[in-house]
Amino acid sequence: MAALATTGCGDTHCSGDGDHLTCPSSPVLGSNGDHRLDRQKATQFLREAEKNRRQIEKLEKERTLNAQCRKNGWTDVSGELEEYEKLLEEERNVEKIKLQKQLVKIHNGVRKFQTHLTDVKPTPELIEKLQEIMSEVEISINTLKEEQRSCFEEFLKEERTCRQEITAYDKKIENWSLAVKSTPKLRPAATVKTKPPDRDLPAEVRALESFLQRTGGPNGGWDQYDHQAYLKIWTKHGGEPAYRKEAKLYLPSKTLEEIEQHEEWHQELMYLQGRKREAIQRWKASKHQERQARILSQEEKEETERREKEAKSQAQQYKSEEERREAARRLEEWREERKRKEEEEEEQRLVEEIQKQKRAKEERRRQLEVKLTIEEQLRLKREKEEEEERRRREEEQREVEERRREATRGIKRLNERDLHKVEAKFHEKQLREKEEEERRRRIAAKLKEKVDGQVSRDASRLTRPTRGWQERMKHVGPSGGGPVLQMFHRAVPTWRQGL
Known part of the structure; x- marks a missing residue:
């Protein structure tokens, strides 16, 4: 909820x-x-x-x-x-x-x-x-x-x-x-083991302990959680009877009769606890009276001791006052001596400070002169380096211009040479073309002369050996005419064998 x-x-x-x-x-x-x-x-x-x-x-x-x-x-x-x-x-x-x-x-x-x-x-x-x-x-x-x-x-x-x-x-x-x-049997109520009541205790305390021992302990025989839930609801409603309705929701395992019995037990417990508190208060009051009596006697004794101590302390105080005045006098003398030494040390420190400032001023002046000298040297060196750098750049510029002019002249010469070579090749090509044309004309003329002549038919020309065959047969020796023992043929593929 x-x-x-x-x-x-x-x-x-x-x-x-x-x-x-x-x-x-x-x-x-x-x-x-x-x-x-x-x-x-x-x-x-x-x-x-x-x-x-x-x-x-x-x-x-x-x-x-x-x-x-x-x-x-x-x-x-x-x-x-x-x-x-x-x-x-x-x-x-x-x-x-x-x-x-x-x-x-x-x-x-x-x-x-x-x-x-x-x-x-x-x-x-x-x-x-x-x-x-x-x-x-x-x-x-x-x-x-x-x-x-x-x-x-x-x-x-x-x-x-x-x-x-x-x-x-x-x-x-x-x-x-x-x-x-x-086990289907219910568990017996928990019992609280308590010590046997002491005879010196008040009757109210013994009554409360015997009541708790007789009724099942501080929870009245209930489970601790159930008892805490009951106390919470009872406190919430201030002990009014209307609390039972809400207690039934929080304690579903308890009946209304059990809740009422627990309420009676709780009221009896509160009554006995109140009597116990009253008995404790009375006991505390008696103890307080006894303690007050002891305190009074102790105070009287302390007052006597205090008076004796005061007499001793006054004598001691007078003696200590004399010692204090003597110590104050010596302390004042020591302070005056220390003040005088401090003044002398201060004067010495001022003199040393002035000398130190003079030395520092002289050192700064010397450093400034050295700094100006170094700056002048650096300026002269920088001007010299700048002048050398300017000359070097001018020399490099002249060299670059000279190389550029030389490169321009070389490129012009190469262009002229390439042009002469191209013209020579062109003339040579024209000459070769003319020679080729002239050769073709001569061949054509010769062919024309041959075609125009009368050719007679020679039947023996078909069986006559050619010039190439004749040249080949010149190199065949006398052993070339023997019988042929073996002739080699080209291999026949397997797929064509037997056809």
């Missing part, structure tokens, strides 16, 4: 979608760093609100407690849960309306500030009015943030408490299930 209340408040704040929070904060904050920090906080808040909303949806989907209670016949528990849920819903709606009113107030303040800024000449009255509006808006925002922070802190505390209670109940139910499986 505390988780539902927590998420409800976060949901209400989220309903503004961050517009009313970021809008007024932008004119109030003066720097981009603060504005960025506020935007990051708003983004983180919206993320947490979305997470809480999803948690609410999950809890509403998984809420089967009502049906289970009705199934088991726990109608009173389901009715009380429904009433408590309605109460939380009403509180959440009231908080939502209140938050919306505050956001609307802040939004109106920002709108008012914006309307005063448009088309208005800046005057001292207007600036003062704008400062008042800004301060009101800032106060509203800070108040809203403080309220939400305190609200969230309360909800977080309740959520942690409820989580601890739920964890304790889960462990308790697990222990019940284990106990039922192992």
